[in-house]
């Protein structure tokens with residue numbers, strides 16, 4: 109089906125050329141070691157908050173033209189929130205997809221909530237758990253519902269692939285400790301990957317504030333597991 113908002117049909121944002129250009133631009137434009145937003149002129153403190161905006165928006169055709177897609181003059185470094193503002197002012201034809209990942213208690217949902225706009229699509233497996241179990245996901249994830257939860261998520265992934273529905277931004281939220289899984293998703297959906305890089309101590313402090321003893325214990329285990337997995341399989345953060 110044809111939509112107003114479509115994704116660029118490639119893994120442009122995961123290509124070596126783009127990732128190298130992106131890093132080069134960020135490094136070259138550092139001011140006293142800080143990245144400054146070219147929209148609001150304030151520093152961007154968190155790596156995951158750095159978005160590179162194309163002044164001439166990329167579409168199905170022009171992303172292949174390096175004079176547009178990889179041209180530093182066509183690229184602005186901005187906060188995620190400022191990026192949303194730019195596109196609200198000037199309109200946006202193409203939808204953006206973001207993979208928001210990090211350890212349990214990192215603040216992924218909070219980050220999405222802060223940037224969410226009416227009509228955006230969120231695929232957050234924790235929220236799907238809550239939706240069909242009726243319990244806060246902190247309470248745990250009943251094994252018997254696993255297949256149902258995954259089926260709902262996969263349906264949404266499928267719709268994303270086939271461009272069903274209209275939205276400007278899609279947020280795929282999850283732990284995704286394994287780089288292979290993140291990269292597969294990022295390629296599938298031509299998504300930008302945002303790592304909510306909260307350290308283990310902070311995550312543990314937050315988990316310790318959970319009142320329910322059993323839930324607290326679960327979460328401490330989830331956090332441990334996430335960092336173990338990320339450490340084992342991922343040496344390029």
Ligand SMILES: [Zn+2]
Nearest residue numbers: 145148187190
């Ligand atoms: Zn800004």
Ligand SMILES: [Zn+2]
Nearest residue numbers: 160161162191
């Ligand atoms: Zn943009």
